[in-house]
Amino acid sequence: MYRFLFSSKWLGYLLLAAVFAAACLFLGRWQMDRRAETLAEINRVVTNYSATPVAFDEIRDQFSTLDVDREWTQVAVQGTYDVDGQRIIRNRPLNGQPGYEVVVPFTLSTGETIIIDRGWLPIGNNNPGRPDTIPAPPGGEVSAVVRLKHGEPTLDRGAPDGQLASIDLPTYQQELGYPVMTGAYGQLAAESPRPADTPVGFPMPATEEGTHLSYSLQWFAFGVLMFVAFGYAARQQARNAAIDAADAAEDAALEESGGTVLARAPQYAAVGAQRRPSPARKRRGPTAEEEEDAILDAQGY
Incomplete structure (x- = not known):
């Protein structure tokens, strides 16, 4: 009944369904991976963003190589700003409004410099x-609390004097001409003394998971539905083939008994619709009235 599934056409349909399902599986897993990354970032924000600041001496190594799990950790530092080394970073939107960010070298009391x-x-x-x-920035000795952030990659685009295309710490160090800790920089959380005029502070990162889970489930469902559609089409094809076989057997029986088989009406109106056999006009032989009319015609009446 389902031997047609081994035909080249139906094997092609099966291959197409498998390719589509594999693509859906890939996209679903990709969304799940993005969800895992989002959840990890949310966990870092929740754990580190508002935690008690730690002293620079306890976390010095993170400014050389920042562990991803220590991102957003609050660090208490003391030192002085190098106003001459100040730069602005281009193309920094905030709440949909274009703008800049201000980065300044900060020389610690230990002699090291961070950004x-x-x-x-x-x-x-x-x-x-x-x-x-x-x-x-405030002059003289400053106490500040900063949150650890990874440096940014180099962008292949220039910037006017006094500006940078990204917070690329090694490139920034080259412009300054003196050593800077390039494993991480600090996003300002608070500083004392606080000047009257300051840049706009950064908002807390979002902690919503987003739609990655629902999207991944949708892709998995699409992959399953492709095989469901293939199975439904195969079932309809098998039912139509069974109807054709039954009709052919009935026609053969009529022919063997001497009956007349007339043309059949179309079996179904649209592709994919269930076949509904139309009744064919069949007669096994002339009726008694037809035989009587034939005799009268032969006698000239």
């Missing part, structure tokens, strides 16, 4: 390509 991102500034109206004003 601190002090916050965000909107695009200026007076000078295209620059903020109208850049709030100066």
Whole structure:
């Protein structure tokens, strides 16, 4: 009954279903991987973002090579800002508004220098390509709390003087001309003394999981439904073949008994619809009335 499944056409359909299902499986697993990354990031934010700041001496190595699990850790530092080394980072949107970020070298009391991102500034109206004003960091000895962040990759695009395309710490170090810890930088959380005018502080990262789980389940469902559709089509084909076989057997029986088999009406109206056999006009022989009419015709009546 299902021998047609071994035909080249139906094997091709099966291969197409398998390829489609494999693509859905890949996309579903990709969404699950993205969900796992999102959950890991949420866990880091929840664990580290508002935790008690640790002293720089306890976490010095993280500024050389930042462990991903220590991202967003709060660190208490003391030192002075190098205003001459200040730069602004281009193309930094915040809440849908384009702008910049301000980064400044911070020389610690231990003699080491880290980079601190002090916050965000909107695009200026007076000078295209620059903020109208850049709030100066506090002078003298400063106590600050920063959150650890990984440095950013190099971007293959230039930037005007006093600006950087990304927080690429090795490139920044080359511009400064003196050693800087390039394994991580600090995103400013608080500083004392606090100046009257400061850049806009950074909002807490989102901790919503998003739609990755629902998307992955949808892709898995699509893959399963492809095989369901294949099975339904095969079942309909088998039922139609069974109807054809029954009709052929009935026609053969009529022919053997001397009956007349007339043309059949179309079996179904649309592709994929269930075949509904139309009744064929069949007669096994002339009726008594037809035989009587034939005799009268032969006698000339």
